[in-house]
Amino acid sequence: MAEVLRALRLYVMLQRASARGAMQYRMNTVIGILSGAIWQGTGFAFIWVVMHTFPSLAGWGLAEIAFLYGLRLTAHALAMIPLMSVNDIHWVVRNGEFDRFLLRPLNPLVQLMGNRMGIAQFGDLIVGVTLLAVAGRNAAVQWNVWLIAFCFIAIVGGALIEAAFFLALCSLSLRMVDTFALRVFVDDIFSKFGSYPMKIFGGAVEWLLTFVVPVAFVAYVPSSVVLGKLDGPWALVAPLLGVVLIVLAYLIWRRQLDHYQSVGH
Amino acid sequence: MILVEGLTKVFRRPRTFSGPFGALRTLVTRQHEETTAVDDVSFGIDEGEVIGYLGPNGAGKSTTIKILTGILTPTSGTVEVNGLVPWRDRSANARNVGVVFGQRSQLWWDLPLIESLRLVGSLYDVPAPRFETSLKKLRDLLGLDAFLDTPVRQLSLGQRMRGDLAAAVLYEPPLLYLDEPTVGLDVLAKEAVREFIVETNRLGRTTVVLTTHDLADVEALCKRIILIDHGRVLFDGAIDALVNQPRRLVVLLESEPEEVRGVPRDAEGRYVFEIHDDLPGMIASIAAEHAIRDMSIQEPDLESVIKGIYTR
Numbered sequence: 001m002a003e004v005l006r007a008l009r010l011y012v013m014l015q016r017a018s019a020r021g022a023m024q025y026r027m028n029t030v031i032g033i034l035s036g037a038i039w040q041g042t043g044f045a046f047i048w049v050v051m052h053t054f055p056s057l058a059g060w061g062l063a064e065i066a067f068l069y070g071l072r073l074t075a076h077a078l079a080m081i082p083l084m085s086v087n088d089i090h091w092v093v094r095n096g097e098f099d100r101f102l103l104r105p106l107n108p109l110v111q112l113m114g115n116r117m118g119i120a121q122f123g124d125l126i127v128g129v130t131l132l133a134v135a136g137r138n139a140a141v142q143w144n145v146w147l148i149a150f151c152f153i154a155i156v157g158g159a160l161i162e163a164a165f166f167l168a169l170c171s172l173s174l175r176m177v178d179t180f181a182l183r184v185f186v187d188d189i190f191s192k193f194g195s196y197p198m199k200i201f202g203g204a205v206e207w208l209l210t211f212v213v214p215v216a217f218v219a220y221v222p223s224s225v226v227l228g229k230l231d232g233p234w235a236l237v238a239p240l241l242g243v244v245l246i247v248l249a250y251l252i253w254r255r256q257l258d259h260y261q262s263v264g265h
Numbered sequence: 266m267i268l269v270e271g272l273t274k275v276f277r278r279p280r281t282f283s284g285p286f287g288a289l290r291t292l293v294t295r296q297h298e299e300t301t302a303v304d305d306v307s308f309g310i311d312e313g314e315v316i317g318y319l320g321p322n323g324a325g326k327s328t329t330i331k332i333l334t335g336i337l338t339p340t341s342g343t344v345e346v347n348g349l350v351p352w353r354d355r356s357a358n359a360r361n362v363g364v365v366f367g368q369r370s371q372l373w374w375d376l377p378l379i380e381s382l383r384l385v386g387s388l389y390d391v392p393a394p395r396f397e398t399s400l401k402k403l404r405d406l407l408g409l410d411a412f413l414d415t416p417v418r419q420l421s422l423g424q425r426m427r428g429d430l431a432a433a434v435l436y437e438p439p440l441l442y443l444d445e446p447t448v449g450l451d452v453l454a455k456e457a458v459r460e461f462i463v464e465t466n467r468l469g470r471t472t473v474v475l476t477t478h479d480l481a482d483v484e485a486l487c488k489r490i491i492l493i494d495h496g497r498v499l500f501d502g503a504i505d506a507l508v509n510q511p512r513r514l515v516v517l518l519e520s521e522p523e524e525v526r527g528v529p530r531d532a533e534g535r536y537v538f539e540i541h542d543d544l545p546g547m548i549a550s551i552a553a554e555h556a557i558r559d560m561s562i563q564e565p566d567l568e569s570v571i572k573g574i575y576t577r
Contacts, residue, residue: 099366102334102336261337
């Protein structure tokens with residue numbers, strides 16, 4: 001436990017240092033956050049336009065879809081803000097910087113995470129939380145303390161699911177297997193399919209997105225529970241799955257780390 | 266301090282193909298290429314020693330250092346560093362060793378040097394008072410004051426290297442690995458780095474493992490060297506024993522007789538005499554028999570001895 005607290009304290013210290021470094025490029029930071037917000041904003045604007053033509057998609061109204069979209073986006077932002085610098089792993093391995101993480105008395109993954117923060121993802125977070133707040137008021141939901149608490153747990157669970165896939169794919173780069181294209185593809189699956197009611201895809205795709213790449217559990221299942229479209233017990237599956245997957249992903253990371261070969265001789 | 270026995274590291278990489286569809290074949294191949302970077306290496310290093318770990322490019326020096334520091338896991342063999350197995354007890358081992366890679370800075374690129382040093386202090390759990398004492402000492406020893414507040418990316422190579430050295434010894438590790446710490450430095454900066462290594466070794470009885478291509482570093486710092494090539498140890502012992510040979514008198518003669526007193530001739534056709542005691546007498550007797558055009562005296566030097574070992 002003391003070791004976990006120490007890692008957390010040092011992680012915060014590293015992030016603050018990286019933020020101080022990044023602040024020397026202030027314009028870059030501002031543009032990063034803005035571009036993140038605009039990117040996601042246009043994504044939702046597209047749905048809005050569609051909903052003007054078709055008032056409901058697979059039985060979901062605009063407010064309901066906005067809630068789903070917001071939940072997915074918030075979970076995505078929470079996963080990627082701390083993990084964004086793990087996305088650089090193929091560079092970090094290739095230029096030998098990863099060696100330095102193995103020379104210091106702190107978990108190398110924590111050091112890699114502390115390299116920089118996901119800036120554009122703060123834009124995602126702003127849009128996601130805004131959508132959740134607005135849609136939550138407009139959708140026909142009887143809010144109570146439990147339901148709000150469930151929303152928080154569901155967001156964390158969703159973030160863990162996405163983080164687990166991301167981490168497992170990134171860890172393959174420790175063996176010089178470049179998975180960047182595959183990561184972009186998986187990220188696309190999470191964002192393109194995760195932000196809509198699964199029903200509209202139907203059949204095989206719905207099955208794939210539930211059991212193979214469990215995108216359905218990130219936002220679709222939790223939102224369905226909140227919006228009264230799905231029964232209570234399903235509510236627990238999503239967060240539990242998140243915990244199981246992140247543990248698995250970390251084990252994969254550890255295993256790949258044993259095969260790390262560094263660069264040069 | 267360090268005990269290495271039968272250390273071997275084999276790198277295994279998928280075979281790369283060229284030609285049409287080469288990239289695709291590389292991607293799906295199950296064939297692997299194996300290179301043995303370190304081959305059955307054994308040695309021991311005592312506390313307080315300064316060891317020169319030498320070898321040509323690609324000899325396996327860096328691979329050995331990477332195994333000793335815990336970055337790489339060896340294929341076979343045993344290593345014990347200060348009672349620990351480096352790659353298994355990575356974190357504990359990290360606290361015992363300071364590492365400087367001359368080719369690559371370990372400092373935070375965008376932050377002032379002082380902030381990098383503070384971060385290192387925190388990562389190694391150095392208590393604040395001890396950090397301040399350590400920093401004070403290093404500021405004097407390495408002359409850090411002039412650039413302590415400059416972002417690392419704006420430092421000159423010599424300044425950066427001094428910063429890296431400070432970061433490596435800040436937490437007072439008993440063992441220091443220096444991988445080409447003088448590469449690319451000017452004469453004065455090299456001198457500063459050498460003085461620092463001598464001081465660190467003297468003050469804290471710090472054990473130093475040094476790899477370098479600059480033999481002047483070795484002559485200034487090391488009593489013992491380990492020479493490796495193609496992953497194998499070629500020589501392990503005192504430098505004195507290696508260079509303890511007589512000085513030589515090299516003479517160019519006007520005429521070039523087949524043979525002069527049975528001594529060998531060098532590549533330029535000069536005659537090479539070993540000097541034992543009476544140098545003036547030796548010169549006089551040669552001059553009496555032959556017309557001398559030019560002559561010089563060669564001190565035994567490490568470079569030619571080492572070159573001799575590599576090409577043997």
